[in-house]
Amino acid sequence: xxxxxxxxxxxxxxxxxxxxxxxxxxxxxxxxxxxxxxxxxxxxxxxxxxxxxxxxxxxxxxxxxxxxxxxxxxxxxxxxxxxxxxxxxxxxxxxxxxxxxxxxxxxxxxxxxxxxxxxxxxxxxxx
Amino acid sequence: xxxxxxxxxxxxxxxxxxxxxxxxxxxxxxxxxxxxxxxxxxxxxxxxxxxxxxxxxxxxxxxxxxxxxxxxxxxxxxxxxxxxxxxxxxxxxxxxxxxxxxxxxxxxxxxxxxxxxxxxxxxxxxxxxxxxxxxxxxxxxxxxxxxxxxxxxxxxxxxxxxxxxxxxxxxxxxxxxxxxxxxxxxxxxxxxxxxxxxxxxxxxxxxxxxxxxxx
Numbered sequence: 001x002x003x004x005x006x007x008x009x010x011x012x013x014x015x016x017x018x019x020x021x022x023x024x025x026x027x028x029x030x031x032x033x034x035x036x037x038x039x040x041x042x043x044x045x046x047x048x049x050x051x052x053x054x055x056x057x058x059x060x061x062x063x064x065x066x067x068x069x070x071x072x073x074x075x076x077x078x079x080x081x082x083x084x085x086x087x088x089x090x091x092x093x094x095x096x097x098x099x100x101x102x103x104x105x106x107x108x109x110x111x112x113x114x115x116x117x118x119x120x121x122x123x124x125x126x127x
Numbered sequence: 128x129x130x131x132x133x134x135x136x137x138x139x140x141x142x143x144x145x146x147x148x149x150x151x152x153x154x155x156x157x158x159x160x161x162x163x164x165x166x167x168x169x170x171x172x173x174x175x176x177x178x179x180x181x182x183x184x185x186x187x188x189x190x191x192x193x194x195x196x197x198x199x200x201x202x203x204x205x206x207x208x209x210x211x212x213x214x215x216x217x218x219x220x221x222x223x224x225x226x227x228x229x230x231x232x233x234x235x236x237x238x239x240x241x242x243x244x245x246x247x248x249x250x251x252x253x254x255x256x257x258x259x260x261x262x263x264x265x266x267x268x269x270x271x272x273x274x275x276x277x278x279x280x281x282x283x284x285x286x287x288x289x290x291x292x293x294x295x296x297x298x299x300x301x302x303x304x305x306x307x308x309x310x311x312x313x314x315x316x317x318x319x320x321x322x323x324x325x326x327x328x329x330x331x332x333x334x335x336x337x338x339x340x341x342x
Contacts, residue, residue, distance in 0.1 A: 013224075052337075
């Protein structure tokens with residue numbers, strides 16, 4: 001990453017950065033689409049884990065090659081803001097899923113009022 | 128005494144003009160903090176999407192006896208849309224490179240290509256939404272569809288605003304050239320545009336791909 005500072009103080013990428021990032025993204029997009037559309041892996045949970053992992057890798061690739069994230073820009077403040085945001089995002093996502101999953105779990109099956117939302121009780125188990 | 132301390136008030140004598148000393152070094156160029164400020168905006172936008180993803184995670188399987196995500200999603204359409212957004216990212220990158228090299232017409236050409244990819248993305252998304260609503264799978268059908276339309280629709284609205292911004296900047300660059308202020312604006316839109324691509328990675332993975340897998 002060559003991140004020379006320009007007059008507005010923001011680092012910007014070279015043509016090679018963009019092409020590298022683009023090629024990596026194409027590969028990282030094609031693999032999950034291929035996996036799901038062809039259904040090569042029989043186990044749904046394995047496929048889900050692989051494509052979730054590839055998405056994380058692709059997000060990092062975009063951050064580095066397209067958004068030019070590094071520890072030096074703006075004296076590290078962009079990175080600090082990003083880390084703070086990631087912490088909040090993880091709390092929001094993990095917390096919501098955990099709480100709602102538990103609620104569904106304890107609601108099932110006897111306490112769920114039948115047809116409360118126009119659905120038979122057995123349909124309400126999923127997250 | 129007063130002269131040894133630069134923060135002390137200037138001595139005022141009758142009829143003299145008051146003197147104010149600068150106690151802080153003050154040499155911020157105009158716009159020098161714009162990029163950090165815009166980055167903070169992007170981060171707060173990130174939190175909006177985090178909440179929409181959380182609601183999708185909670186309601187994504189609550190079909191209420193209606194159509195399921197496996198039946199509704201057309202992955203071929205999503206693949207085309209993903210490709211369009213990915214291409215628009217690299218063409219915007221080329222526009223930025225041209226802008227930094229002060230090649231105005233090349234920058235404008237790449238911005239136009241980016242705009243066309245963005246509009247193509249929006250067209251396909253609107254087509255998908257109208258198909259869903261005609262099939263009776265509108266946002267009011269189930270919690271699954273409400274959270275789907277909220278998340279994907281918010282992303283689409285962002286792409287739409289980005290496209291308007293892109294047109295505005297193309298006019299600005301065409302009229303005023305690649306002056307520092309315009310390059311700075313292009314850099315802000317660059318962050319915005321690439322950020323939308325990052326959000327789309329989450330959308331196609333966790334909404335479309337995971338949603339279309341039969342479980």
